[in-house]
Amino acid sequence: MKPPTVPAPDRDLVVNETFGPTFQGEGPSTGRYAHFIRLFGCHLSCTWCDTPHTHDPTRYDLTAEQRILSIDDILSWLAAAPVDLLVITGGEPMLQPRVLERLLLAIRDRSLATDIEIEIETSGTIPPTDLLTAAATRFNVSPKLAHSGLRRHQRIRPAVLRHLAGTGKAVWKFVVQEIDDLDEVQELTEAYDLHPVWIMPEGTDSSTVLTRMRLLAEPVLSRRWHLSPRLHTLLWENDRGR
Ligand code: SF4
Structure with missing residues (x-):
């Protein structure tokens, strides 16, 4: 039997998939051409x-489900296509901070890649390192609400939320099922001074997403927040690699 591949520390990323071009489906960059x-x-x-x-x-x-990709593998993939917006998502990207730092620095070091925008999507439970903060364009932070089934101490880490808010690079995207969930969002945004806020409906099929967007639209407007679709779900349902 072939032994499992062991990633080299600081040189290899454990990846589920790479894909693009597609559209960023969520948050402030919704609709943008992205990888x-x-x-x-x-x-x-x-x-x-x-x-x-x-x-x-x-x-x-x-x-x-896992692939070991070296930083060079990923740089080659990025070089093969024009990349304007690179979204690093998961899973939880902050679980691989050192190699992620090296990847972002390598991207920034490439003369043709200095203008690539890099968004990192995270649950806001693990703080980014200083190098990641310097190299990322934006953190799309999605603290989880009670309906996630997680206990509060698992999903809300006050020090991490305050740290991310202090970077000046965080936007806050809350996954919501019901109108009443907005009260919980309000409590968190006021407690930890989280802004700007995007509300995104939970759902993995277009019908659910659209129904919940329509339900949430007026209450979100009345709180002066933003509403995010899940554009990839509206377009392609729950297809992988989209
Ligand atoms: S939705 Fe929750 S369990 Fe799934 S990847 Fe994000 S933080 Fe992890």
């Missing part, structure tokens, strides 16, 4: 997680 790196692994277990294949061994063969 994605979906990193493997998450320390949380939201009941409605839309990417369980990155970390849930009860439903997926995780050995088949």
Whole structure:
């Protein structure tokens, strides 16, 4: 039997998938031409997680779901296509901070890549390193609400939220199911001074997403927040690699 591949520390990323071009489907860059790196692994277990294949061994063969890619592999992939916006998502990208630092610095070092915007999507439970903060364009932070099924101390880390807010690079994207969930968002945004705020409906099919967007639209407007679709879901349902 072939032994499992072991990633080299600080040189290899454990990746679930790379894909693009596609559209960024969520948050402030919705609709933008984008490429994605979906990193493997998450320390949380939201009941409605839309990417369980990155970390849930009860439903997926995780050995088949992970790929070891070197920084050079990823730089070659990026060089093969014009990349304006690179979205690093997961899973939880902050679980691989050192190699992610090296990747971002390598991208920034390439003379043709200085203008690539890099968004890192995170649950806001692990702080970014200083190097990641310097190299990233934006953190799309998605603190989880009670309906995630997580206990509060698992999903809300006050020091991490304050740290991310202090970077000046964080936008806050809350996954919402019901109008009443907005009160919980309000409590968090006021407690930790989180802004700007995007509200995004939970759902992995276009019908659910659209129904919830329509339900949430007026209440979100009345709180002067932003509303995010899940554009990839509206266009392609729950297809992988979109
Ligand atoms: S934090 Fe994200 S990747 Fe992790 S379980 Fe929750 S929704 Fe899934």
